Amino acid sequence: DAGITQSPRYKITETGRQVTLMCHQTWSHSYMFWYRQDLGHGLRLIYYSAAADITDKGEVPDGYVVSRSKTENFPLTLESATRSQTSVYFCASSESTSMNTEAFFGQGTRLTVV
């Protein structure tokens, strides 16, 4: 199916465990993003990537690791999950960096850290 998909949709993990959230897009968009959504904060950018093997920090990168070995995939890893990382995570992609570029969002992953 065309579009951007995230997996899993729901995940419960324990404090201290490593967990990876997957994001896959079929458009060959250059840019990909990870946001977290928390009540009262809207969406905040965690990391983004301009192309394969190019990543950069966003507003709230601490505790997260990303990689982008292939254009279509952009996994987000929590190396040692903490309760404060309980959130809804959204992946997005966009075609370019031009001013009128639209970002397309996945359906989100709801992560609970217990």
Next chain:
Amino acid sequence: AQSVTQPDIHITVSEGASLELRCNYSYGATPYLFWYVQSPGQGLQLLLKYFSGDTLVQGIKGFEAEFKRSQSSFNLRKPSVHWSDAAEYFCAVGEGAQKLVFGQGTRLTINP
């Protein structure tokens, strides 16, 4: 630094009534402004965007927004809401997709 404020956390309107969702921004240059909608359990969908030109922007699903530079506002409007408009709405400002700053969101409830 860029920031976006959506003063209303939750708004309830009756079906068929008009709607206005407020958005105020702080930005040092000409802003690029967006409204996104998030239906329950779904990702974000772009409703409309403003980059330049006409300050009244038309979007999908019958929504429009007006950019007012003097008030640093970009309010979203719809003349007559439908039950399917119940969702969370996010205003965002940025220089293209990679530098979006989102507001806190406004949850819209529709009374039958």
